[in-house]
Amino acid sequence: MGIIKARHVAFDYLRMDEEGQVESRSRAVDDVDLDVEAGDFVAILGHNGSGKSTLAKHINAILLPTEGTVFVDGKDTQDESKLWEIRQSAGMVFQNPDNQIIGTIVDEDVGFGPENMGVPQDEIWQRVEESLKAVGMWEYRSHSPNKLSGGQKQRVAIAGVVAMRPKCIVLDEPTAMLDPNGRQEVIRTVRELNRREHVTVLLITHYMEEVIHADKVIVMDQGKIVMQGTPREVFSHVGELKRFRLDVPQATLVAYELQKAGIALPDGILSNEELIGALEAYRKKRQNK
Amino acid sequence: MLRDITLGQYYPANSVLHKLDPRVKLAGTMVFIVSLFAFRSAEAYIGATLFLAAVIRISKVPLKFMLKGLKSIIFLMMLTVVFNLFLTRGTVVFRLGFLAVTEEGIETAVFMAIRLVYLIIGSSVMTLTTTPNDLTDGLEKAMRPLGKVRVPVHEIAMMMSIALRFIPILLEETDKIMKAQMARGADFESGGLIQKAKNMIPLLVPLFISAFRRANDLAMAMEARGYHGGEGRTKMKPLVYRGRDKIAYLLLLLYLVLMFLVNRIGFFAGLI
Incomplete structure (x- = not known):
């Protein structure tokens, strides 16, 4: 049974005039089907305005679909009585690290979710300790979040979600405001959570380097899903990705250009190491000739 | 800093x-x-x-x-x-x-x-x-009886602690906007009182916009983490008399x- 199951989801943003009449509507998500299996690491890619963040907010029931249905862990997001259960089973991490930390001390912030759920005090402390250790921020538990780096703040935010023991974590461009070091820090943390704790991860991003480890990549454009598959499958269509205004990892791009120049390299090269390996193999083949 | x-x-x-x-x-x-x-x-x-x-x-x-x-x-x-x-x-x-x-x-x-x-x-x-945190906690607990006459005690305390968390962030942002506007030739120093107040507009408008955006983000983040008011909430660090x-x-x-x-x-x- 998939943990997230969306069918024909569509969402309209409405622009109201002063009288509250609908002035115009713009479709952000258009007829999307999405299936995520428990334990998967799924990445959603898309250019600005592709509807990827809007789709993400449906999984946490922050937005409700205009058309279609979203089921999270078997619960319909339209069902208001299940709202808090859904928010507990699908945690969400946002883009701006400053705007999602509520507590004035790190451990208080991590405890915020469990406090809301009405978890008994002893267990809150236990959960806070576990989740801060899981993201490697336990030493910073009594710091003020204002004194942490962007990557550290984002890890605290992830710990805050982990402490609610969700089955699935949705990360909405968690690295967009971070420097390269912070980005790596956060992605490493997310991958570890997925591998060790088997938390389902839905990562929304426009950085290609972050998706090469995903089990499945979904590409969105203008509210629709336009490509999906393993990273290797998706990145072998460099031309198409460019049409959706997406960059590909540098190694993939070099391989693609070399292919066009007539050098026979395999499709779907993702990392520098793979590219070097493929080039070595190519050289040997030519020498043998 | x-x-x-x-x-x-x-x-x-x-x-x-x-x-x-x-x-x-x-x-x-x-x-x-x-x-x-x-x-x-x-x-x-x-x-x-x-x-x-x-x-x-x-x-x-x-x-x-x-x-x-x-x-x-x-x-x-x-x-x-x-x-x-x-x-x-x-x-x-x-x-x-x-x-x-x-x-x-x-x-x-x-x-x-x-x-x-x-x-x-x-x-x-x-x-x-x-500490400001303890103070808010203390106020929340001390004012709890007022909750019976429909004073939103928990909400007031929550607002206070959020304000405490965001004051340094907004201060830093003010500093940033000020420098950005000064780089474009804005003048915050000279002129009389009225002129000085007028000069603050290019500082205040962006600051307000950003504060509202932050508030919106924060509200969403709080809801996403299951915040639904003080009801049914447990405390991580409850106050106990010794x-x-x-x-x-x-x-x-x-x-x-x-x-x-x-x-x-x-x-x-x-x-x-």
Whole structure:
């Protein structure tokens, strides 16, 4: 049974005039089907305005679909009585690290979710300790979040979600405001959570380097899903990705250009190491000739 | 750096006063203020002085920090003193043009000044020994009975703690916007008062916009983490009274009773 199951989801943003009449509507998500299996690491890619963040907010029931249905862990997001259960089973991490930390001390912030759920005090402390250790921020538990780096703040935010023991974590461009070091820090943390704790991860991003480890990549454009598959499958269509205004990892791009120049390299090269390996193999083949 | 400023004016030290439950300190400040205004005799002021001196001593906070708060009220204090001095009717001591200084006027002016000074120092003792977080927690718990008459106590406390968390962030942002506008030739320094106020517009507008955006994001993040008001919420760090808190309450009661007695006796002595 998939943990997230969306069918024909569509969402309209409405622009109201002063009288509250609908002035115009713009479709952000258009007829999307999405299936995520428990334990998967799924990445959603898309250019600005592709509807990827809007789709993400449906999984946490922050937005409700205009058309279609979203089921999270078997619960319909339209069902208001299940709202808090859904928010507990699908945690969400946002883009701006400053705007999602509520507590004035790190451990208080991590405890915020469990406090809301009405978890008994002893267990809150236990959960806070576990989740801060899981993201490697336990030493910073009594710091003020204002004194942490962007990557550290984002890890605290992830710990805050982990402490609610969700089955699935949705990360909405968690690295967009971070420097390269912070980005790596956060992605490493997310991958570890997925591998060790088997938390389902839905990562929304426009950085290609972050998706090469995903089990499945979904590409969105203008509210629709336009490509999906393993990273290797998706990145072998460099031309198409460019049409959706997406960059590909540098190694993939070099391989693609070399292919066009007539050098026979395999499709779907993702990392520098793979590219070097493929080039070595190519050289040997030519020498043998 | 702006982010390093401490809010409120917490002075970290290891004293009994620092460890007391914030509710006790709130109650203590209230008792002290009430005692200042309810009992008005020289003896009572001596009592209040002794109490304040003892508390400052226990708090281990240097006196210098206590007096800092006075700077901001100097103007207010002067005003009160001047008004009391010249506008109280009674036995005239001497005249300055059409203004008469009376015996009663001098008395009230002196007492008023003492009261104001003690009021500020008294509340400084509380803010210097209590972290803003503890203070909010204490206020929430102390005001809980008001929840019965539909005062949104939990919400107020939540707003206060969020404000405390965001003040440094917004300060830093102000700094950033200011520099960005200055780089484009904005001038925040010169001109008269009105011109200066006008110059603040390019600073305030972006600041407000960003504050609203932050509020929107934060609300979404709070909802995503299951926040739905104070109902059914547990506390990670609940306030619990300890032995020392009970002793402190007893001492406060003792102080109040003593002050009452001193005031009475002093009053009667004055009559005779």
